[in-house]
Amino acid sequence: MASLRSSIRSGVCRGLLAAVALLAFAGSASAAKFSRVVIDPGHGGHDLGGKFGYLYEKHLALDVSLRLQRYLQAKGITTTLTRQRDVFIPLEDRPAVSNAIAKSIFVSIHFNYVSYAGPAGTETWYYSAAGQQLAALIQNRVAAGLGTPNRGVKFARFKVLRSCSMPAALVEGGFISTNNDRARVLDPRYRQRLAELVGEGILGYRRQ
Numbered sequence: 001m002a003s004l005r006s007s008i009r010s011g012v013c014r015g016l017l018a019a020v021a022l023l024a025f026a027g028s029a030s031a032a033k034f035s036r037v038v039i040d041p042g043h044g045g046h047d048l049g050g051k052f053g054y055l056y057e058k059h060l061a062l063d064v065s066l067r068l069q070r071y072l073q074a075k076g077i078t079t080t081l082t083r084q085r086d087v088f089i090p091l092e093d094r095p096a097v098s099n100a101i102a103k104s105i106f107v108s109i110h111f112n113y114v115s116y117a118g119p120a121g122t123e124t125w126y127y128s129a130a131g132q133q134l135a136a137l138i139q140n141r142v143a144a145g146l147g148t149p150n151r152g153v154k155f156a157r158f159k160v161l162r163s164c165s166m167p168a169a170l171v172e173g174g175f176i177s178t179n180n181d182r183a184r185v186l187d188p189r190y191r192q193r194l195a196e197l198v199g200e201g202i203l204g205y206r207r208q
């Protein structure tokens with residue numbers, strides 16, 4: 001972009017033409033940024049994830065993932081789910097789905113659980129630089145749209161992210177262990193909104 005800005009600053013017609021050509025190229029490049037979103041509902045089967053009584057993270061993650069899939073498909077975006085029902089998928093098999101698809105991005109859906117009282121809100125994790133950009137766009141939309149505490153965009157060496165050769169992000173959509181957040185995640189309207197906001201973040205990434 002530095003060369004584009006200097007082209008525009010020069011005010012020379014040839015420079016402007018070059019800038020227009022560059023913009024056109026950038027536009028087509030971003031349109032082809034990814035061709036498929038691999039949605040990864042965390043946990044499944046005997047791996048319940050976080051739990052509070054009979055409320056299991058694995059069910060919430062699948063519910064939001066299916067909502068996200070519907071949202072993206074309605075926007076004309078092709079998706080693949082690493083699981084479509086309550087089955088156990090080994091951690092290493094999840095990024096493998098995405099690694100096998102050219103120009104995919106990987107978005108994993110989770111909910112938080114901690115053994116102490118208090119924390120609330122959402123956070124999004126990344127490992128690679130490309131993942132950081134994706135994670136930031138998702139987290140900004142989610143935090144602004146839900147209005148719950150924004151715990152930010154964070155680096156992690158999670159295996160599920162580390163093994164991805166494409167941009168990858170892991171969304172934590174609220175704390176099952178915290179009363180206020182748990183009440184929210186139990187509400188289907190919250191889960192629908194969360195899914196749409198994650199989807200908006202993904203669309204924002206595609207536009208960049």
Ligand SMILES: [Zn+2]
Pocket residue numbers: 042043049050057110111
């Ligand atoms: Zn989880």
